[in-house]
Amino acid sequence: MVSCTRTLSVQLLHLLHCYLNGSTSRWEEERYTDGVKWKFLEHKGPVFAPPYEPLPSRVKFYYDGKHMKLSPEAEEVATFFAKMLDHEYTTKDIFRKNFFKDWRKEMTAEEKSTITDLKKCNFTEMAEYFKAQSEARKAMTKEEKLKIKEENERLLQEYGFCIMDNHRERIANFRIEPPGLFRGRGDHPKMGMLKRRIRPQDIIINCSKDSKHPQPPPGTKWKEVRHDNKVTWLVSWTENIQGSIKYIMLNPSSRIKGEKDWQKYETARRLKKCVDRIRNQYREDWKSKEMRIRQRAVALYFIDKLALRAGNEKEEGETADTVGCCSLRVEHIKLYPEKDGQEYVVEFDFLGKDSIRYYNQVPVEKRVFKNLQLFMENKEPDDDLFDRLNTSVLNKHLQELMDGLTAKVFRTYNASITLQQQLKELTNADDNIPAKILSYNRANRAVAILCNHQRAPPKTFEKSMQNLQTKIDAKKDQLADAKRELKSAKADAKVRKDEKTKKCVKKAVQRIEEQLMKLEVQATDREENKQIALGTSKLNYLDPRISVAWSKKWGIPIEKIYNKTQREKFAWAIDMAEDDYEF
DNA sequence: AACTATACTTAGGAAGAAAATT
DNA sequence: AATTTTCTTCCTAAGTATAGTT
Numbered sequence: 001m002v003s004c005t006r007t008l009s010v011q012l013l014h015l016l017h018c019y020l021n022g023s024t025s026r027w028e029e030e031r032y033t034d035g036v037k038w039k040f041l042e043h044k045g046p047v048f049a050p051p052y053e054p055l056p057s058r059v060k061f062y063y064d065g066k067h068m069k070l071s072p073e074a075e076e077v078a079t080f081f082a083k084m085l086d087h088e089y090t091t092k093d094i095f096r097k098n099f100f101k102d103w104r105k106e107m108t109a110e111e112k113s114t115i116t117d118l119k120k121c122n123f124t125e126m127a128e129y130f131k132a133q134s135e136a137r138k139a140m141t142k143e144e145k146l147k148i149k150e151e152n153e154r155l156l157q158e159y160g161f162c163i164m165d166n167h168r169e170r171i172a173n174f175r176i177e178p179p180g181l182f183r184g185r186g187d188h189p190k191m192g193m194l195k196r197r198i199r200p201q202d203i204i205i206n207c208s209k210d211s212k213h214p215q216p217p218p219g220t221k222w223k224e225v226r227h228d229n230k231v232t233w234l235v236s237w238t239e240n241i242q243g244s245i246k247y248i249m250l251n252p253s254s255r256i257k258g259e260k261d262w263q264k265y266e267t268a269r270r271l272k273k274c275v276d277r278i279r280n281q282y283r284e285d286w287k288s289k290e291m292r293i294r295q296r297a298v299a300l301y302f303i304d305k306l307a308l309r310a311g312n313e314k315e316e317g318e319t320a321d322t323v324g325c326c327s328l329r330v331e332h333i334k335l336y337p338e339k340d341g342q343e344y345v346v347e348f349d350f351l352g353k354d355s356i357r358y359y360n361q362v363p364v365e366k367r368v369f370k371n372l373q374l375f376m377e378n379k380e381p382d383d384d385l386f387d388r389l390n391t392s393v394l395n396k397h398l399q400e401l402m403d404g405l406t407a408k409v410f411r412t413y414n415a416s417i418t419l420q421q422q423l424k425e426l427t428n429a430d431d432n433i434p435a436k437i438l439s440y441n442r443a444n445r446a447v448a449i450l451c452n453h454q455r456a457p458p459k460t461f462e463k464s465m466q467n468l469q470t471k472i473d474a475k476k477d478q479l480a481d482a483k484r485e486l487k488s489a490k491a492d493a494k495v496r497k498d499e500k501t502k503k504c505v506k507k508a509v510q511r512i513e514e515q516l517m518k519l520e521v522q523a524t525d526r527e528e529n530k531q532i533a534l535g536t537s538k539l540n541y542l543d544p545r546i547s548v549a550w551s552k553k554w555g556i557p558i559e560k561i562y563n564k565t566q567r568e569k570f571a572w573a574i575d576m577a578e579d580d581y582e583f
Numbered sequence: 584a585a586c587t588a589t590a591c592t593t594a595g596g597a598a599g600a601a602a603a604t605t
Numbered sequence: 606a607a608t609t610t611t612c613t614t615c616c617t618a619a620g621t622a623t624a625g626t627t
Contacts, residue, residue, distance in 0.1 A: 183617095185619075
């Protein structure tokens with residue numbers, strides 16, 4: 001693994017060198033220019049979900065109060081519902097309707113004619129059975145748990161790795177998704193539908209011709225085995241809810257993902273060099289006589305200033321109703337010529353990716369404001385705000401402004417530049433390590449807020465906050481005691497020349513003060529983090545070299561910033577960046 | 584220009600493991 | 606040793622983007 005990292009970093013440094021010199025390496029040509037992603041790929045194929053185990057006969061299902069033995073097919077789908085019984089999902093009309101419709105498809109003719117009303121179905125014995133099972137799992141002995149752990153490890157070693165071009169690489173998701181009920185996010189029209197079991201004949205294998213091909217389970221066949229080295233996936237299948245393709249790909253620690261990640265940040269850095277030009281350009285375009293150009297320019301302004309997502313069109317009725325910049329509708333913004341003492345305020349209120357609410361009040365330039373008024377004229381609330389624009393048009397324009405530029409690059413660029421600038425601003429040279437880490441988290445938080453990365457407040461948040469406060473209070477008492485002791489020790493020292501005790505007590509006071517500060521910092525950090533998720537930006541938007549450089553500059557161990565997985569993902573950056581790295 | 588198919592990144596929550604506390 | 610709390614990993618949905626087709 002060490003040599004893996006070493007090789008990767010050497011390759012990347014070589015690439016960087018070529019990049020700086022404007023030359024193209026043979027290696028780069030191979031990897032990027034002709035779209036070849038690998039030369040050799042060997043793997044064992046996916047791990048399938050365990051087969052369905054019928055319920056013991058004592059666990060009964062009742063319809064309209066009467067016991068009913070279900071066919072295995074119908075029973076399996078019933079258990080999916082039973083397992084979710086205490087989840088809010090199962091109370092929702094759409095969920096129930098979708099579930100019931102799909103469940104009926106799995107029933108025998110007889111079952112179908114009897115079971116006509118979901119309300120008359122009693123799943124409680126099943127639900128209790130599964131609860132008991134999970135209790136039993138928790139109560140297993142150490143030996144039993146160890147056995148399971150070992151079996152998992154064996155599976156990981158056999159199926160969790162592949163060979164790609166001389167390296168043994170970790171696979172991200174080598175287990176096939178088990179069947180169950182689809183749980184969409186937000187108001188999803190397909191929630192509750194049956195996600196069917198994936199069989200070998202649904203699976204497409206991708207590997208190199210000259211590799212040992214993965215074998216399907218005895219008595220089965222793959223749908224197809226192909227040898228496409230222009231793509232990175234190892235296994236794919238078509239999922240039945242949206243009809244989209246799912247893939248098995250490599251772990252973020254792999255060469256192929258690391259390189260791509262590095263490339264992403266290099267593109268963002270190229271944007272840094274020309275962003276002023278682009279900003280001047282779109283400001284000019286606000287005045288264009290062509291409406292489509294004005295719309296493009298205002299949308300780009302939002303994407304740049306507010307880090308909004310591009311906003312592809314979505315098929316109506318297939319997914320939850322969410323939007324991004326280009327798909328904003330009139331109903332999603334409100335214009336205030338004046339609000340709270342500010343001029344030209346735009347209020348955004350819409351559901352974005354994962355149905356996370358975006359709410360923001362932003363003062364904008366007069367020209368933007370006037371344009372928005374124009375775009376909204378004579379439109380209904382559910383009309384598109386930018387009716388002459390879509391992501392494809394916008395990206396084509398961006399491509400002309402800079403090679404490789406797309407809407408999402410602005411998010412990466414603004415996130416990373418914000419981190420760098422916030423770190424500069426917030427880090428105090430004479431702070432201790434915990435205080436510096438608090439500063440880091442605050443810089444990270446500024447980015448998370450910009451990108452609107454939210455989380456549900458943890459269920460136990462209030463309580464854990466209280467516990468921390470109790471600790472702080474106790475520490476304060478302890479400090480007061482220690483200080484009193486110090487006072488008397490000082491007095492004693494004068495009278496009895498007892499310097500030793502005095503020094504000792506002084507040290508204790510200092511130690512307690514430090515502990516108290518640490519706790520207080522922790523409380524601040526946690527409070528500020530209540531509804532904000534730092535992980536997403538850390539993992540996907542922040543050039544890791546900024547963090548590596550910061551940690552080197554201030555002598556903060558990198559382990560305080562990145563956990564093991566993150567260090568594996570960012571191995572390239574940890575190897576590459578010095579303390580003076582500039583994004 | 585619209586539509587479809589494909590491949591890949593980004594996302595929040597659940598589950599599981601580890602650490603801290605009682 | 607048991608329980609609670611916190612951190613990490615897993616899971617898979619939901620985006621972005623582009624190429625090919627009509």
